[in-house]
Every structure is written in C-alpha cells, then in structure tokens.
Amino acid sequence: METAGVIILAGLIIAAVYTSGVSSTFNEGVRQMVCLVNGPGCGEQTWVDEERPDEPEEFEWGTGNSNLSDNKNLGMQAAAADPYNWTDQEWTCLDSLWSQMSSWDPNLVDPTTGARGIVGFNPALHGSMPDGFQGSATAQINWGLNYIQESYGTPCSAWRYWQSTKTY
Incomplete structure (x- = not known):
C-alpha cells in the first residue's frame, strides 16, 4: 500500500x-x-x-581480420615444427596470447602502445622492425615464436606474464 x-x-x-x-x-x-x-x-x-x-569512428582492437583462420593455421604449423614443437597446451596458450594481442591480424596497430601485427611487435621495446615484417603473417609469426622462446621459454610462460601485465 x-x-x-x-x-x-x-x-x-x-x-x-x-x-x-x-x-x-x-x-x-x-x-x-x-x-x-x-x-x-x-x-x-x-x-x-x-x-x-556523424557518429565518431570506433576503433575496436582485433576486428576486421578476414584471414583469421589462415593466420592461426600458419601459427599452429610453425609452433608445432622444429625447433619449437609446441602443441596441445602450448598451442592453446599461444592462441590465447595472440588472440588477445591482435586477433591474429597482421595489419593491426594499437594506437595506444604502438604494438604492431599479430605478435604485438613494439619498435620502442623490440628495436627496429625486421625486414618483411609489416603486413606479413608468416614473418610476424616466425619472429613472435622466436621472441617467445628466447624471452619466456614457452607460450604458456608468455601467456601467464601477459595475463598479469597485458604485455609480454
């Protein structure tokens, strides 16, 4: 009442x-x-x-990648091959890491951090961009796998670090 x-x-x-x-x-x-x-x-x-x-243009990190499945296949094949031999759980961690970084988009540039491509290459942190890196999924994946191995040992170690810092 x-x-x-x-x-x-x-x-x-x-x-x-x-x-x-x-x-x-x-x-x-x-x-x-x-x-x-x-x-x-x-x-x-x-x-x-x-x-x-007009409505302002929205930037959505990791969208618009028409080659998502092709890029993931390239990454899975390269990770499973020598010298990495990363499969199963290590592949799951790598997929999680790069899905969060870029949604596997080789043309992506994060306007906030400057990170570029699938692997989030940042010239301010990683030095000069390797030859053929820009726009090439294969070059980015190869660089990223090598970087993860040298810096973290495995994708799961890199993924754990990324989860706490949002960078790797």
Whole structure:
C-alpha cells in the first residue's frame, strides 16, 4: 500500500512540474547554457533542426581480420615444427596470447602502445622492425615464436606474464 502511495505521489509531482511551467524554465536554462558554448539550440535553430554530426569512428582492437583462420593455421604449423614443437597446451596458450594481442591480424596497430601485427611487435621495446615484417603473417609469426622462446621459454610462460601485465 505504501509503494502505491509513493508512486501516485511521484506521478502527481511530475504532472505538477510539467503543467506549472517549471519544465520550460529548466529547458530554457539548459538552452542558455548550451548557447554559452555556441552549441546548437541557440537562436532559431534547435538541436533537432541542426544537422547532427556523424557518429565518431570506433576503433575496436582485433576486428576486421578476414584471414583469421589462415593466420592461426600458419601459427599452429610453425609452433608445432622444429625447433619449437609446441602443441596441445602450448598451442592453446599461444592462441590465447595472440588472440588477445591482435586477433591474429597482421595489419593491426594499437594506437595506444604502438604494438604492431599479430605478435604485438613494439619498435620502442623490440628495436627496429625486421625486414618483411609489416603486413606479413608468416614473418610476424616466425619472429613472435622466436621472441617467445628466447624471452619466456614457452607460450604458456608468455601467456601467464601477459595475463598479469597485458604485455609480454
């Protein structure tokens, strides 16, 4: 019963505010604040009349990779071959790592960190970019496997490090 009373009271207050003109006073105050920053709604045009700007382009990390399965196959074959022989759990860790880094996109550039490609190569951390690296899934995978082996020993060690730092 109390809830119904509160709802009815709230409805009456809203109706009173709407009919009293307080809402138009509030709306006029907002319009004047917008006019202070030269926004739409000043003068004769309103925001609805004004041509709305285009939606900003959204950047989604790791999307738009049309070669995802091909790149994963290249990675799986290279990881399973000598000298790595990484299969099963090590492959799962490698897939998790590079899926998080880039979704296996060789053309990706992270605008925040500068990391590039499938493996997240960062010139600021890793030195100059190897020849043929840019846009080449094979070159990136080969570099990444070698980097993981030299720096972490195995993909699972690199994945554990990445999970705690979001870098490797």
